[in-house]
Amino acid sequence: MKNLIILLLLLCGLQSLSAQNNLPQKSAKASVSYRLGLTDINIQYFSPGVRGRQIWGGIVPFDKIWRAGANNATTISFSTPIKMEGKILPAGTYAFFLIPRQNQGWTAVFNTDSKQWGAFIYNEAKDALRVGARTENLEKPLERLAYQIEELSLEEGQISLLWDNKKVNVRFKVDFIPAAIAQYDSLIAKADAAQKWFLQAEAADLLTEAGKLNEAQKYLDESLKAGEHVWNLWKKALWQAKKDDYKGAFASTEKIRAIAKGDNKEEKGVFGALEMDVIETEKRWKNKQAEALAAKNALRDINRDIWTPFSEAYASNDAAKYIGLHSKEFVRANGGSKSSLDLAGYAAQSEQSFAWALENGNRTSIEFRFFERFASATTASERGYFKYTSYPKEGAPWVAYGKFHVFLRKENGVWKILTDYDSDEGGKVGEADFKAAAAVDDFSRF
Numbered sequence: 001m002k003n004l005i006i007l008l009l010l011l012c013g014l015q016s017l018s019a020q021n022n023l024p025q026k027s028a029k030a031s032v033s034y035r036l037g038l039t040d041i042n043i044q045y046f047s048p049g050v051r052g053r054q055i056w057g058g059i060v061p062f063d064k065i066w067r068a069g070a071n072n073a074t075t076i077s078f079s080t081p082i083k084m085e086g087k088i089l090p091a092g093t094y095a096f097f098l099i100p101r102q103n104q105g106w107t108a109v110f111n112t113d114s115k116q117w118g119a120f121i122y123n124e125a126k127d128a129l130r131v132g133a134r135t136e137n138l139e140k141p142l143e144r145l146a147y148q149i150e151e152l153s154l155e156e157g158q159i160s161l162l163w164d165n166k167k168v169n170v171r172f173k174v175d176f177i178p179a180a181i182a183q184y185d186s187l188i189a190k191a192d193a194a195q196k197w198f199l200q201a202e203a204a205d206l207l208t209e210a211g212k213l214n215e216a217q218k219y220l221d222e223s224l225k226a227g228e229h230v231w232n233l234w235k236k237a238l239w240q241a242k243k244d245d246y247k248g249a250f251a252s253t254e255k256i257r258a259i260a261k262g263d264n265k266e267e268k269g270v271f272g273a274l275e276m277d278v279i280e281t282e283k284r285w286k287n288k289q290a291e292a293l294a295a296k297n298a299l300r301d302i303n304r305d306i307w308t309p310f311s312e313a314y315a316s317n318d319a320a321k322y323i324g325l326h327s328k329e330f331v332r333a334n335g336g337s338k339s340s341l342d343l344a345g346y347a348a349q350s351e352q353s354f355a356w357a358l359e360n361g362n363r364t365s366i367e368f369r370f371f372e373r374f375a376s377a378t379t380a381s382e383r384g385y386f387k388y389t390s391y392p393k394e395g396a397p398w399v400a401y402g403k404f405h406v407f408l409r410k411e412n413g414v415w416k417i418l419t420d421y422d423s424d425e426g427g428k429v430g431e432a433d434f435k436a437a438a439a440v441d442d443f444s445r446f
Helices: 002-020 177-190 193-209 213-225 230-242 246-260 265-316 319-323 343-359 431-436
Strands: 028-036 039-047 075-078 082-084 087-089 092-099 106-111 127-151 156-173 326-334 339-342 363-375 379-391 398-411 414-423
Touching: 028 127, 039 127, 039 156, 087 127, 092 127, 106 156, 177 193, 193 213, 193 230, 213 230, 230 246, 230 265, 246 265, 265 319, 265 363, 265 379, 265 414, 319 343, 326 343, 339 343, 363 431, 379 431, 398 431
Parallel strands: 326 414
Antiparallel strands: 028 039, 039 075, 075 092, 082 087, 082 156, 092 106, 106 127, 127 156, 326 339, 363 379, 379 398, 398 414
16 A cells, blocks of 8 residues: 555656646646536546557456546536436536446446546545446547537537547436526516517527427517517527428518518618528428428328228238238237247238138228338338227127337338237237327328
8 A cells, every 4th residue: 555655646746747847748638618508517637649559458457447538537527417317416526437348338437536646546435426338439540538528409418538449428418498597587577678579589499499399489479579570580480490380480481581671770680690590491491391291291102002901901801912011021020929920921820810700700900090100211110009809790899909010111112011010018008098199190290
């Protein structure tokens, strides 16, 4: 222990001497900062080089605590509390460590002792938080270790370490919308009429970007009550587009142009600053409209090629028609029986089932409802519930429910079922689940 203390004092002294005399260091000091919402994030670290060495499993051993840099322990500071994997990390400055793994997820460690050299005196009892870290391979190796802070969404970010051939990612979340809106409310309460409508439009814009569209509408309505301006109409257009109301969004931008053609120089100036953004955004809206129309048309074609004939085949006991809906590369999986079949095996099973119903005078029907549908030009994914009804020659009908997920592929211009997974979910699916999903011809949810 005495020798370790002497070594640490020597290393710290040498580092201090280099810094005081402005001498070059093999691992240069570096930092990166970013503001996400109302949270300031700052990372202080030293950046070692690869210098021809084996990094992972070499100078950085697997399954051991690592300072995630060089010299002093890397530190990360947050000006407000944040969340990681649903756990709260209080505001403050932390020593940041990683535990690299060879065959499993890495661990990120935030330790309250931020003033330590390396990991030599690391004490697990001082950990504030441990979370999982995701790794990915870099296309081009990076000689010098570096950190990045990336914004993933309005309230989500990612801290990344990049070195050699790896990128190690730790995601975090900030919750600043309530605090920001409270600040807006305070400013709005004190503002005069000329400022109030503008602040209301800004609050609406923040809520729109956060996906809180109902709350945003209240601020927009109040802003527009004071009069329609280029600025608040633009915020309304963005809100409408977020709701997929592109018709309404284009109507709002037409109003903007009409106002800009008037005599108000201030409105002309605001539009002049916005014009290129408006034009580029309208182009994106048109593309999204086209994509939405194509997706809607694809769902109509899928209904025509798959779901309508599927139900018809059951109603008429037509095994050939039913089997013809499937691709030659079809794979079927049943969650209840834990079985899977290729097309030949499934066709034989289906023919037997249809033949039995025909021989016994049974009528059958099958209906579908959906909770997820999306498609490209040639592939699609459809998830939902089915309701199967058997009408025996004598006695009451028998009903069964289940959940399904099919992947479809367009082959020679016709949609085919490529894979089909279904399960009765242990009898947990019922009429309420079935009715809550969207009807086969209801495209409004998708």
